[in-house]
Amino acid sequence: MLPESEIPTQWYNIQADMPNKPVPMLNPKTKEPVTPEDLYMLFSCEASEQELNMTDSWIDIPEPVREMYANYRCTPLVRAYGLEEALGTPAHIYFKNESVSPIGSHKLNSALPQAYYCKQEGITNVTTETGAGQWGAALSYAAKVFGLEAAVYQVKVSYEQKPYRRSIMQTFGAQVTPSPSMSTRAGKDILTLYPNHQGSLGTAISEAVELAMMTPNCKYTLGSVLSHVTLHQTVIGLEAEKQMELAGEYPDVVVACFGGGSNFGGLAFPFMRHNIKDGKTTRFVAAEPASCPKLTRGEFCYDYGDESGYTPLIPMFTLGHNFRPANIHAGGLRYHGAGLVASQLLKDGLMEAVDIEQIESFEAGTLFAASEGIIPAPESCHAIAATIREAKKCIETGEQKTILFCLSGHGLIDMAAYDQYLAGNLINNSISDETIASNIKELKDSLNG
Numbered sequence: 001m002l003p004e005s006e007i008p009t010q011w012y013n014i015q016a017d018m019p020n021k022p023v024p025m026l027n028p029k030t031k032e033p034v035t036p037e038d039l040y041m042l043f044s045c046e047a048s049e050q051e052l053n054m055t056d057s058w059i060d061i062p063e064p065v066r067e068m069y070a071n072y073r074c075t076p077l078v079r080a081y082g083l084e085e086a087l088g089t090p091a092h093i094y095f096k097n098e099s100v101s102p103i104g105s106h107k108l109n110s111a112l113p114q115a116y117y118c119k120q121e122g123i124t125n126v127t128t129e130t131g132a133g134q135w136g137a138a139l140s141y142a143a144k145v146f147g148l149e150a151a152v153y154q155v156k157v158s159y160e161q162k163p164y165r166r167s168i169m170q171t172f173g174a175q176v177t178p179s180p181s182m183s184t185r186a187g188k189d190i191l192t193l194y195p196n197h198q199g200s201l202g203t204a205i206s207e208a209v210e211l212a213m214m215t216p217n218c219k220y221t222l223g224s225v226l227s228h229v230t231l232h233q234t235v236i237g238l239e240a241e242k243q244m245e246l247a248g249e250y251p252d253v254v255v256a257c258f259g260g261g262s263n264f265g266g267l268a269f270p271f272m273r274h275n276i277k278d279g280k281t282t283r284f285v286a287a288e289p290a291s292c293p294k295l296t297r298g299e300f301c302y303d304y305g306d307e308s309g310y311t312p313l314i315p316m317f318t319l320g321h322n323f324r325p326a327n328i329h330a331g332g333l334r335y336h337g338a339g340l341v342a343s344q345l346l347k348d349g350l351m352e353a354v355d356i357e358q359i360e361s362f363e364a365g366t367l368f369a370a371s372e373g374i375i376p377a378p379e380s381c382h383a384i385a386a387t388i389r390e391a392k393k394c395i396e397t398g399e400q401k402t403i404l405f406c407l408s409g410h411g412l413i414d415m416a417a418y419d420q421y422l423a424g425n426l427i428n429n430s431i432s433d434e435t436i437a438s439n440i441k442e443l444k445d446s447l448n449g
């Protein structure tokens with residue numbers, strides 16, 4: 001463990017150092033590049049400015065946020081001796097354990113500053129969406145800490161199937177509504193067209209955004225995808241950099257699971273700056289589910305962040321905002337698009353992506369649990385599976401590579417998923433090229449039409 005004084009005082013903004021700057025987001029009405037003012041109606045002013053900041057590599061962490069970080073940071077960097085032994089690999093495997101945060105995942109790292117900036121700016125209410133509930137839980141707690149009211153739209157199928165995260169949000173005092181709901185225009189429209197819609201992150205984002213736009217003194221917050229969210233997550237990589245140094249190592253490969261890219265960028269970008277500036281040659285591997293393969297099989301183009309088209313148009317690897325991913329257990333990875341920074345970096349060859357089938361992810365998670373004693377979140381299982389693939393390559397080549405991955409959260413509230421895996425009831429959900437192509441075509445037709 002590092003002492004509290006070692007908690008970073010600044011976040012790292014890779015946008016300032018990228019060889020090719022990200023393509024700008026567009027205002028959905030004017031189709032002009034978004035300005036901070038366009039974002040003010042959605043987000044706090046500070047978050048809006050961070051989102052578009054292409055010049056400052058380092059951004060100060062406000063002291064009240066740093067004080068809250070100190071309740072659970074620095075998080076441990078752990079050498080996975082047990083996993084190395086179970087695999088019989090010469091590789092050195094390390095993981096950064098973000099599951100030790102009060103809510104059990106990395107999400108709190110961004111929920112705290114987002115809530116703090118709202119409070120500072122005189123906002124009284126925040127809204128958001130949540131899938132499996134990790135982000136909703138983090139935001140609900142952060143809102144409570146800084147004295148805000150939180151309203152959370154939870155994807156309906158998760159609301160019904162994962163009642164415990166709903167209870168967690170309600171325990172922190174948040175109002176939780178299943179999405180699509182009849183409480184917003186967007187929700188009513190979706191339910192009129194599709195009466196049995198089970199909800200998606202896309203529908204829940206539309207509802208949360210609409211509520212924020214229609215309610216005075218209320219802002220929207222997002223737990224992934226956007227650049228300012230990944231910025232806040234760089235505490236993960238900045239701490240890991242110092243901790244690896246204490247261990248006398250530097251990673252050859254950095255691995256994280258990928259939903260919208262925040263835990264990936266949070267761990268990877270501080271190391272990637274040394275590839276960009278100092279000639280290091282670390283590989284960065286994003287692990288996504290095979291059933292939601294935007295990085296490996298999506299297309300790089302403008303798309304909306306939500307189902308109803310309220311958000312700015314984002315230049316990203318996407319499967320189309322109408323994409324309905326299979327109901328896999330890794331709820332946090334079921335998003336149709338990737339953040340614009342990661343999308344640009346993938347396009348420029350600064351990072352790689354792999355896709356992992358659901359059963360392989362749980363095989364990996366179960367092996368990790370048995371060898372390290374921690375039950376990983378279904379999302380994190382994807383990072384572990386990709387790490388195991390890398391470690392197995394080292395067995396073949398005899399190379400002693402150093403692999404660092406992000407344990408983004410624990411799976412103690414996801415035991416129903418493990419039960420299904422252990423009972424042999426999990427399936428792999430494949431998606432055809434035709435489905436992807438027709439989704440992208442639908443997207444392009446809707447943007448041109």
Ligand SMILES: *Cc1c(COP(=O)(O)O)cnc(C)c1O
Nearest residue numbers: 224259260261262263332379409
């Ligand atoms: C939300 C979540 C993810 C995916 O989100 P990213 O922004 O891609 O990091 C991964 N792991 C856990 C535990 C999550 O809660």
